[in-house]
Amino acid sequence: MNPTTTGEANTTVAALVRDIAASLRTQRGALLPILHAVQGVLGHVPPEAIPVLADELNLSRADVHGVVSFYHDFRTEPAGRATVRVCRAEACQAVGAGGLVSHLRDRYGVSMGETSRDGSLTAEQVFCLGNCALGPAAQVNGRLHGRLDEDRLSSIIEKAISQ
Numbered sequence: 001m002n003p004t005t006t007g008e009a010n011t012t013v014a015a016l017v018r019d020i021a022a023s024l025r026t027q028r029g030a031l032l033p034i035l036h037a038v039q040g041v042l043g044h045v046p047p048e049a050i051p052v053l054a055d056e057l058n059l060s061r062a063d064v065h066g067v068v069s070f071y072h073d074f075r076t077e078p079a080g081r082a083t084v085r086v087c088r089a090e091a092c093q094a095v096g097a098g099g100l101v102s103h104l105r106d107r108y109g110v111s112m113g114e115t116s117r118d119g120s121l122t123a124e125q126v127f128c129l130g131n132c133a134l135g136p137a138a139q140v141n142g143r144l145h146g147r148l149d150e151d152r153l154s155s156i157i158e159k160a161i162s163q
């Protein structure tokens, strides 16, 4: 991306973030719904959104950055074509969630919180998906799967990546 294109993209992001902030700023605790809305539209909360939100909400950049980095639901980089969220809570850990995490690292080169170099897969950890009796559990692109093993998880991921 050349500097002009980058500048235009930043202007577009800033305008979009200002529009979202304007539509939600009257809500109580407006920062969180605004951040969710920004991520809903852009797929992530880009760094250039931080100063815009600070300005719009009369907060410091550190305040906004602190919230974005505190909540694991917010990502600051685009996600891969597929996102897998592996449950690491106790019931799933007891029946093999750790093996799924190792498998993701070995097969796709992603640790929790990372996106593969080819941009195909983002891996995240969550703590309970409400599917404890059918662990180990994971979500792939928002869809819940239970009783997973490495092969089944891979097959679900491959399908999600290819869609």
Ligand code: FES
Pocket (backbone or CB within 6 Å): 087, 088, 089, 090, 091, 092, 093, 127, 128, 129, 130, 131, 132, 133, 135, 137
């Ligand atoms: S512990 Fe994994 S779904 Fe509840």
